[in-house]
Amino acid sequence: xxxxxxxxxxxxxxxxxxxxxxxxxxxxxxxxxxxxxxxxxxxxxxxxxxxxxxxxxxxxxxxxxxxxxxxxxxxxxxxxxxxxxxxxxxxxxxxxxxxxxxxxxxxxxxxxxxxxxxxxxxxxxxxxxxxxxxxxxxxxxxxxxxxxxx
Amino acid sequence: xxxxxxxxxxxxxxxxxxxxxxxxxxxxxxxxxxxxxxxxxxxxxxxxxxxxxxxxxxxxxxxxxxxxxxxxxxxxxxxxxxxxxxxxxxxxxxxxxxxxxxxxxxxxxxxxxxxxxxxxxxxxxxxxxxxxxxxxxxxxxxxxxxxxxxxxxxxxxxxxxxxxxxxxxxxxxxxxxxxxxxxxxxxxxxxxxxxxxxxxxxxxxxxxxxxxxxxxxxxxxxxxxxxxxxxxxxxxxxxxxxxxxxxxxxxxxxxxxxxxxxxxxxxxxxxxxxxxxxxxxxxxxxxxxxxxxxxxxxxxxxxxxxxxxxxxxxxxxxxxxxxxxxxxxxxxxxxxxxxxxxxxxxxxxxxxxxxxxxxxxxxxxxxxxxxxxxxxxxxxxxxxxxxxxxxxxxxxxxxxxxxxxxxxxxxxxxxxxxxxxxxxxxxxxxxxxxxxxxxxxxxxxxxxxxxxxxxxxxxxxxxxxxxxxxxxxxxxxxxxxxxxxxxxxxxxxxxxxxxxxxxxxxxxxxxxxxxxxxxxxxxxxxxxxxxxxxxxxxxxxxxxxxxxxxxxxxxxxxxxxxxxxxxxxxxxxxxxxxxxxxxxxxxxxxxxxxxxxxxxxxxxxxxxxxxxxxxxxxxxxxxxxxxxxxxxxxxxxxxxxxxxxxxxxxxxxxxxxxxxxxxxxx
Amino acid sequence: xxxxxxxxxxxxxxxxxxxxxxxxxxxxxxxxxxxxxxxxxxxxxxxxxxxxxxxxxxxxxxxxxxxxxxxxxxxxxxxxxxxxxxxxxxxxxxxxxxxxxxxxxxxxxxxxxxxxxxxxxxxxxxxxxxxxxx
Numbered sequence: 001x002x003x004x005x006x007x008x009x010x011x012x013x014x015x016x017x018x019x020x021x022x023x024x025x026x027x028x029x030x031x032x033x034x035x036x037x038x039x040x041x042x043x044x045x046x047x048x049x050x051x052x053x054x055x056x057x058x059x060x061x062x063x064x065x066x067x068x069x070x071x072x073x074x075x076x077x078x079x080x081x082x083x084x085x086x087x088x089x090x091x092x093x094x095x096x097x098x099x100x101x102x103x104x105x106x107x108x109x110x111x112x113x114x115x116x117x118x119x120x121x122x123x124x125x126x127x128x129x130x131x132x133x134x135x136x137x138x139x140x141x142x143x144x145x146x147x148x149x150x
Numbered sequence: 151x152x153x154x155x156x157x158x159x160x161x162x163x164x165x166x167x168x169x170x171x172x173x174x175x176x177x178x179x180x181x182x183x184x185x186x187x188x189x190x191x192x193x194x195x196x197x198x199x200x201x202x203x204x205x206x207x208x209x210x211x212x213x214x215x216x217x218x219x220x221x222x223x224x225x226x227x228x229x230x231x232x233x234x235x236x237x238x239x240x241x242x243x244x245x246x247x248x249x250x251x252x253x254x255x256x257x258x259x260x261x262x263x264x265x266x267x268x269x270x271x272x273x274x275x276x277x278x279x280x281x282x283x284x285x286x287x288x289x290x291x292x293x294x295x296x297x298x299x300x301x302x303x304x305x306x307x308x309x310x311x312x313x314x315x316x317x318x319x320x321x322x323x324x325x326x327x328x329x330x331x332x333x334x335x336x337x338x339x340x341x342x343x344x345x346x347x348x349x350x351x352x353x354x355x356x357x358x359x360x361x362x363x364x365x366x367x368x369x370x371x372x373x374x375x376x377x378x379x380x381x382x383x384x385x386x387x388x389x390x391x392x393x394x395x396x397x398x399x400x401x402x403x404x405x406x407x408x409x410x411x412x413x414x415x416x417x418x419x420x421x422x423x424x425x426x427x428x429x430x431x432x433x434x435x436x437x438x439x440x441x442x443x444x445x446x447x448x449x450x451x452x453x454x455x456x457x458x459x460x461x462x463x464x465x466x467x468x469x470x471x472x473x474x475x476x477x478x479x480x481x482x483x484x485x486x487x488x489x490x491x492x493x494x495x496x497x498x499x500x501x502x503x504x505x506x507x508x509x510x511x512x513x514x515x516x517x518x519x520x521x522x523x524x525x526x527x528x529x530x531x532x533x534x535x536x537x538x539x540x541x542x543x544x545x546x547x548x549x550x551x552x553x554x555x556x557x558x559x560x561x562x563x564x565x566x567x568x569x570x571x572x573x574x575x576x577x578x579x580x581x582x583x584x585x586x587x588x589x590x591x592x593x594x595x596x597x598x599x600x601x602x603x604x605x606x607x608x609x610x611x612x613x614x615x616x617x618x619x620x621x622x623x624x625x626x627x628x629x630x631x632x633x634x635x636x637x638x639x640x641x642x643x644x645x646x647x648x649x650x651x652x653x654x655x656x657x658x659x660x661x662x663x664x665x666x667x668x669x670x671x672x673x674x675x676x677x678x679x680x681x682x683x684x685x686x687x688x689x690x691x692x693x694x695x696x697x698x699x700x701x702x703x704x705x706x707x708x709x710x711x712x713x714x715x716x717x718x719x720x721x722x723x724x725x726x727x728x729x730x731x732x733x734x735x736x737x738x739x740x741x742x743x744x745x746x747x748x749x750x751x752x753x754x755x756x757x758x759x760x761x762x763x764x765x766x767x768x769x770x771x772x773x774x775x776x777x778x779x780x781x782x783x784x785x786x787x788x789x790x791x792x793x794x795x796x797x798x799x800x801x802x803x804x805x806x807x808x809x810x811x812x813x814x815x816x
Numbered sequence: 817x818x819x820x821x822x823x824x825x826x827x828x829x830x831x832x833x834x835x836x837x838x839x840x841x842x843x844x845x846x847x848x849x850x851x852x853x854x855x856x857x858x859x860x861x862x863x864x865x866x867x868x869x870x871x872x873x874x875x876x877x878x879x880x881x882x883x884x885x886x887x888x889x890x891x892x893x894x895x896x897x898x899x900x901x902x903x904x905x906x907x908x909x910x911x912x913x914x915x916x917x918x919x920x921x922x923x924x925x926x927x928x929x930x931x932x933x934x935x936x937x938x939x940x941x942x943x944x945x946x947x948x949x950x
Binding site: 383384489490491492493498501502505506509512513516517520521530531532533534535536537538539541542545546673675732733734735736751753754755756760762764 | 818820821823824827828831832834835838839841842843845846847848849850851869881883884886906907909910912920933
């Protein structure tokens with residue numbers, strides 16, 4: 001072991017001890033939550049996320065033809081009810097969230113309208129192949145079945 | 151330099167012990183400065199282990215043969231590329247690499263979560279540092295990479311030529327990145343259990359870590375298979391060898407976890423099951439490492455009996471006891487948020503797929519451990535050969551493949567019967583038609599037909615999914631087909647990345663089916679000038695030449711290959727004798743095409759230059775490797791971070807919940 | 817339990833039972849005793865015709881390697897015990913006197929183990945202390 005080796009080893013030891021020990025000589029406030037909000041808001045926000053995710057999935061499943069109109073309407077209503085409930089709970093817990101929620105409620109409603117529009121509230125699906133349709137189509141874009149007699 | 155390395159490891163050992171203790175003290179006594187110190191200690195361990203790695207690498211490159219490790223894995227004649235790779239070519243070095251990756255991951259995790267998961271992090275640090283301690287203990291006490299020889303030899307032994315191959319160079323690091331990677335989800339699981347913060351937050355935090363670990367492990371397994379195929383010369387790529395199984399098992403439970411985690415994220419169900427899977431995956435990783443290094447089960451990878459076994463077992467027992475105790479303690483808090491709405495739903499198909507994965511894992515575990523169990527129970531070792539594994543896993547694997555085709559067709563929560571039946575129709579028809587065509591073309595092997603049929607079915611469902619998704623996307627936001635397609639994948643990375651991964655799996659099944667069911671194996675004895683026919687190929691043996699290279703002596707046979715009367719290629723199977731080792735190696739001559747591989751080895755030759763060739767024709771192997779690539783692509787798409795969308799509600803959840811707002815789906 | 821739960825449980829039970837059945841039937845098919853050479857010599861008469869797996873070393877006895885027919889004849893030993901082996905296949909590169917091997921096969925009436933599998937271990941990857949050449 002050369003002198004340089006010993007020097008470097010000592011340097012290593014000193015750096016480690018200083019780096020690791022330095023926080024101990026300071027006084028730091030105990031922050032178990034970092035930038036997180038309080039527990040209850042956290043939980044409700046997560047639940048809201050889950051519900052929104054479920055609504056998104058449902059919309060997509062409907063658009064890709066895995067859920068029929070009846071099931072879709074039923075499930076979506078159920079999910080929307082739960083979402084509104086959560087939003088109300090969030091309002092009660094944290095008033096600052098209320099404004100955001102209002103915006104989100106509006107977006108939620110808008111999106112539903114757009115989904116049901118693109119899926120045709122009048123004519124939900126092609127009677128021949130079952131593809132979801134837009135409102136003003138004469139022929140089914142998928143199978144070519146005539147929809148309207150003009 | 152080596153003294154510095156040795157000292158660095160010993161320091162790291164001390165600092166790791168400190169980190170474990172101070173992190174736990176800090177969270178118990180609610181002292182932030184202690185937790186901060188533990189974080190620093192984690193960085194410190196990483197720094198020190200890096201110094202040790204650098205020291206060993208330096209010793210290798212400087213040909214410092216005073217070190218026993220350097221002398222055993224490298225030599226002066228070895229190309230520099232392989233000298234560097236020799237860093238993980240032997241027991242001590244590869245353990246150091248394992249340790250370094252673990253230390254790096256630990257430091258990364260700490261940095262990444264500087265402002266998040268604060269309640270969990272002290273436990274995460276403790277857990278990760280405990281694992282680091284395991285390896286540090288083994289390196290410092292038993293397998294010192296810096297151990298010196300009594301006197302310095304003039305030259306080293308050099309790395310076994312079988313390992314001097316690019317595939318073998320990247321195979322261990324890949325595997326380790328996988329094994330070590332699973333330590334992070336495990337640490338978070340322990341953190342969630344210990345701190346009581348059992349909501350979905352910890353699962354979201356580890357999602358990418360799990361995917362990355364899973365990806366590397368999968369790639370590592372495929373690389374190992376490819377190396378065995380290309381280098382070992384027995385014509386196959388997987389032997390259900392205990393060491394192979396050891397890496398496969400955590401991959402299986404890891405895949406199960408990747409799927410069931412989605413259910414917890416969406417519906418808050420299967421919380422206990424996910425915990426079990428995470429713990430199991432990590433335990434299997436450690437167990438796998440133990441199997442590989444302790445020599446406790448005989449295998450072609452069999453290494454000499456080492457004394458590392460007790461360390462691994464003790465650690466494994468310790469973490470299992472702690473994990474299970476914590477899990478049982480928190481059981482009441484791990485109740486499901488929702489119930490299952492319908493058996494015909496994506497949730498339940500995920501559940502079934504989990505059962506298949508765990509079933510296969512259990513079968514592999516059973517077969518691998520049977521010798522030890524039977525010895526303990528009946529006093530006599532009974533071993534289980536490859537046919538067992540194939541007999542059990544082929545049906546299960548095919549069942550799982552079929553499920554992966556069915557699942558995308560089913561909606562979350564509840565699928566409508568009529569829609570489901572209609573969705574089944576197209577892929578099933580495709581499968582039926584093409585399978586019938588295959589049958590008429592002469593494919594009669596029953597299992598192969600079933601396998602191809604299922605592969606086609608799954609392929610059909612994937613195409614259908616992309617088609618419908620693109621069309622739905624176009625319906626909502628217009629644009630060209632291509633734009634809709636790209637935007638569809640962008641907004642649903644996890645789902646469509648996943649479908650691409652499934653497609654990769656289909657390709658792998660195609661490759662396995664072809665090469666297993668229709669392999670041709672033939673021994674051919676030829677004198678110079680003679681030719682023979684194997685399958686559709688004609689092989690003309692021209693000559694055997696002897697060459698001397700710097701590191702080895704080679705006997706090279708020249709084979710002119712023709713097909714259907716036309717010249718195809720020339721192949722050169724070899725037998726080499728490396729001067730540093732005392733045994734010959736066989737170099738496989740391989741010609742790959744999309745349709746089949748022509749695989750030739752020189753089994754031996756006589757002084758008269760009569761050569762015995764062993765010739766294999768392996769159909770469809772190319773698609774296995776292709777499938778692996780596709781899987782990587784799909785995983786990368788799934789991992790790729792979403793662009794953080796602007797919008798309301800962000801302040802409360804910055805960095806926490808992945809606010810994808812009203813964008814993508816899974 | 818709701819109707820859905822019942823259906824689910826049935827599905828789970830079916831899968832678990834199938835897995836168990838597959839494992840059981842597979843295990844009874846392809847198992848073999850894993851023995852050391854002395855153990856085989858002890859029970860030689862009982863083991864004739866049984867599929868077995870034996871671990872031992874390649875002894876200094878004559879190794880006959882017939883390249884044309886790919887037939888390798890050698891003796892596997894452990895201490896004083898010895899068993900002659902005839903393996904049909906490619907001679908593994910690492911095969912030589914003194915190497916640890918594992919063979920799978922059956923012992924015929926002539927006392928020779930007809931091996932279908934021959935494995936040599938990779939000694940140089942992870943090994944115990946070995947003195948390098950000087």
